Amino acid sequence: MTHETLIVARDGPLLKIELNRPEARNALSPVMVRELTQAFEEARDDAAIRVVVLSGANGTFCAGGDLKGMGGSEAARGGAKEEAAASNRRFGSLLEMIDALPKAVIVLIEGAAMGGAVGLVAVSDWAIMEKSAQIGTPEVTVGVIPAQIAPFVVARIGYAQARRMATYGLRLDAVAALRIGLVHEVADNHGDLLTMGTVAVNQVLRCSPQAVVETKRLVRISVREPLGPTLDAASHTFAAALTGDAREGIRAFVEKRKPAWVVKVEGL
Numbered sequence: 001m002t003h004e005t006l007i008v009a010r011d012g013p014l015l016k017i018e019l020n021r022p023e024a025r026n027a028l029s030p031v032m033v034r035e036l037t038q039a040f041e042e043a044r045d046d047a048a049i050r051v052v053v054l055s056g057a058n059g060t061f062c063a064g065g066d067l068k069g070m071g072g073s074e075a076a077r078g079g080a081k082e083e084a085a086a087s088n089r090r091f092g093s094l095l096e097m098i099d100a101l102p103k104a105v106i107v108l109i110e111g112a113a114m115g116g117a118v119g120l121v122a123v124s125d126w127a128i129m130e131k132s133a134q135i136g137t138p139e140v141t142v143g144v145i146p147a148q149i150a151p152f153v154v155a156r157i158g159y160a161q162a163r164r165m166a167t168y169g170l171r172l173d174a175v176a177a178l179r180i181g182l183v184h185e186v187a188d189n190h191g192d193l194l195t196m197g198t199v200a201v202n203q204v205l206r207c208s209p210q211a212v213v214e215t216k217r218l219v220r221i222s223v224r225e226p227l228g229p230t231l232d233a234a235s236h237t238f239a240a241a242l243t244g245d246a247r248e249g250i251r252a253f254v255e256k257r258k259p260a261w262v263v264k265v266e267g268l
Helices: 030-045 067-071 081-099 116-122 138-142 150-157 159-167 174-179 190-204 209-222 227-241 245-254
Strands: 006-011 014-019 051-056 104-109 112-114 126-130 134-136 171-173 185-187
Touching: 006 030, 014 030, 030 081, 051 190, 081 116, 104 116, 104 190, 112 116, 116 134, 116 150, 126 174, 126 190, 138 159, 150 159, 171 174, 174 185, 185 190, 209 227, 209 245
Parallel strands: 014 051, 051 104, 104 126, 112 134, 126 185
Antiparallel strands: 006 014, 134 171
């Protein structure tokens, strides 16, 4: 499939998605949101895809929402507010889908990750940020609100940090983003970012696909559901796993070999 705003490449169990609007610092346009939705639907529905790596072209991850497009919209002139709301909600639906994706999502951040891009980071499983990059929620400084990303940012970094960051338009460096848990690792430079990304992908590919799906689901519901029912459900999931990938995993452990699902990529 040809994309207008993305570069999408398949490498075995790996799907690489690169945001590609360099003239707009990879800002999130309605077309990009639609194409991202299609790409993540492909990842969701293809059993052979086990990990998605999301990055940005030309040294920038994503500048956030396309403010030039918003400023020229009919809603900004006082009309068509319902369409503006629907467009905003479509981005929220994309974040919901990525958050619930039964595959690993790894984000590589360089340059800047602003506004809506923070939502993409917040729903990732593994975020690696280049030391020189910045990440922030500057929406309020231009009179906009972080409408769709706010719940995911709260879930990621907690109420206190999200309240300060989102409400007051903070921009953080990589060390600060790591300290509050918005990202998981910091890379020294671009080459280091790719190396660490490759390590992350290969760690994912060491894991049972079935176990990843169920563990990711369990971790998500653990922060949303009462503890007792969650643990009851987890016990049944554990028992079911013993008849699935665990058969091969336990056998491989006993036989001192790698399970059949383990594969390796050489680089990104």
